[in-house]
Amino acid sequence: MNANLTADRATFVTHLECSLTGERYEADQLHGLSAAGKPLLVRYDLDAVKANLPRPLLEARPTDLWRWRELLPVRHTADIVSLGEIETPLVPIGKSGGPNVLVKDEGRLPTGSFKARGLVMAVAMAKELGVTRIAMPTNGNAGAALAAYASRCGIETIVFCPEDTPEVNVREIAMQGARVWRVNGLIDDCGAIVGKGAAEGRWFDFSTLKEPYRIEGKKTMGLELAAQLGWKLPDAIFYPTGGGTGLIGMWKAFDELEKLGWIGPERPRMYAVQASGCAPIVRAFEEGVEHAERWEDASTVAMGIRVPKAIGDFLILRAVRESGGKALGVGDPAILKAVDDCARRDGLLLCPEGGATLAAYKEALRSGEVDEDEQVVLFNCATGLKYPMPEAPQALDRHQPIDFDAL
Numbered sequence: 471m472n473a474n475l476t477a478d479r480a481t482f483v484t485h486l487e488c489s490l491t492g493e494r495y496e497a498d499q500l501h502g503l504s505a506a507g508k509p510l511l512v513r514y515d516l517d518a519v520k521a522n523l524p525r526p527l528l529e530a531r532p533t534d535l536w537r538w539r540e541l542l543p544v545r546h547t548a549d550i551v552s553l554g555e556i557e558t559p560l561v562p563i564g565k566s567g568g569p570n571v572l573v574k575d576e577g578r579l580p581t582g583s584f585k586a587r588g589l590v591m592a593v594a595m596a597k598e599l600g601v602t603r604i605a606m607p608t609n610g611n612a613g614a615a616l617a618a619y620a621s622r623c624g625i626e627t628i629v630f631c632p633e634d635t636p637e638v639n640v641r642e643i644a645m646q647g648a649r650v651w652r653v654n655g656l657i658d659d660c661g662a663i664v665g666k667g668a669a670e671g672r673w674f675d676f677s678t679l680k681e682p683y684r685i686e687g688k689k690t691m692g693l694e695l696a697a698q699l700g701w702k703l704p705d706a707i708f709y710p711t712g713g714g715t716g717l718i719g720m721w722k723a724f725d726e727l728e729k730l731g732w733i734g735p736e737r738p739r740m741y742a743v744q745a746s747g748c749a750p751i752v753r754a755f756e757e758g759v760e761h762a763e764r765w766e767d768a769s770t771v772a773m774g775i776r777v778p779k780a781i782g783d784f785l786i787l788r789a790v791r792e793s794g795g796k797a798l799g800v801g802d803p804a805i806l807k808a809v810d811d812c813a814r815r816d817g818l819l820l821c822p823e824g825g826a827t828l829a830a831y832k833e834a835l836r837s838g839e840v841d842e843d844e845q846v847v848l849f850n851c852a853t854g855l856k857y858p859m860p861e862a863p864q865a866l867d868r869h870q871p872i873d874f875d876a877l
């Protein structure tokens with residue numbers, strides 16, 4: 471077992487709280503949404519964390535996700551089913567990005583995406599609270615992470631994905647022990663099926679933000695980033711936004727770190743990046759409204775952010791506005807060009823959603839929204855290896871004379 475997982479009493483959770491009304495809910499009980507139908511947020515006794523976890527103690531620990539256990543919800547470390555959730559590197563992309571651009575490459579995590587951060591936490595909590603059967607709608611990566619962690623601890627999973635979900639995702643979900651169904655609709659149509667089954671008591675609903683713990687796992691991106699940058703946050707963060715758990719989670723992480731006295735009140739400008747073929751948050755941001763309407767006929771190569779309606783819309787919009795950032799849309803051609811550019815010039819293979827953040831950054835640079843001198847972090851949330859790549863059809867016949875000059 472990992473050295474970060476040895477203490478048994480790990481957490482300082484006090485209660486859960488409705489993200490809209492502030493209504494309190496008891497910890498250590500199974501919860502979905504609040505009575506108001508909104509996501510629940512986990513609250514901690516941060517004074518006690520501060521007293522029990524001096525920063526040097528944290529810094530002396532191995533750097534994986536579990537070094538943050540006092541700020542995470544799992545009570546009993548025996549309930550953690552780890553596949554090795556490492557700290558992900560910050561990779562400079564000086565050529566395709568610029569001199570002050572870092573990519574947080576989440577593709578190094580188990581199951582090849584940052585969905586592992588959220589699902590390792592949500593599954594550990596489900597196990598702790600006695601759940602035996604889970605269902606989830608997914609565009610691919612979340613289903614794969616759920617399948618892996620749940621199978622590892624003997625929880626049954628049923629996963630529903632849009633019928634055009636990349637083949638590799640559907641197969642990895644199946645191979646890691648889930649029952650996976652392709653549905654002729656989008657992710658929210660899959661979510662409706664999950665919701666119906668949950669209402670009938672068939673399974674526990676693991677949709678984004680409909681259980682409170684995935685966001686706590688995603689929060690570690692913000693904690694980790696602060697530690698990696700010497701407790702000084704970057705000027706701007708570009709985040710590929712679907713359901714928005716990562717952005718909401720990081721925003722929460724920064725507040726908790728400030729309450730611990732580990733960072734000051736400065737915050738990065740948060741840029742929520744969406745594909746222009748599915749940009750409900752961008753539209754709501756531009757209209758100045760608090761909730762986003764469903765985006766009809768959603769379409770983009772960046773499947774992970776093809777989310778027509780996000781239940782945490784108001785939390786995403788709130789964080790973006792408070793931070794002084796924006797919601798930005800980029801087209802598929804710009805996304806594909808950014809992926810290509812980064813791979814060819816910087817040797818880093820992004821996923822399309824990661825490409826979207828690079829494309830949005832370049833556009834923000836052109837429009838003067840960001841300055842080249844500012845330190846910027848782009849999130850690449852999955853390994854580029856899971857996605858289709860252009861063909862490379864050249865073949866060589868070794869029995870014929872070889873024109874070495876032409877190679």
Ligand SMILES: *Cc1c(COP(=O)(O)O)cnc(C)c1O
Nearest residue numbers: 611712713714715716774823851
């Ligand atoms: C899920 C996903 C996203 C969106 O993440 P949210 O936090 O749900 O907005 C972005 N990129 C990839 C590759 C994903 O799998």
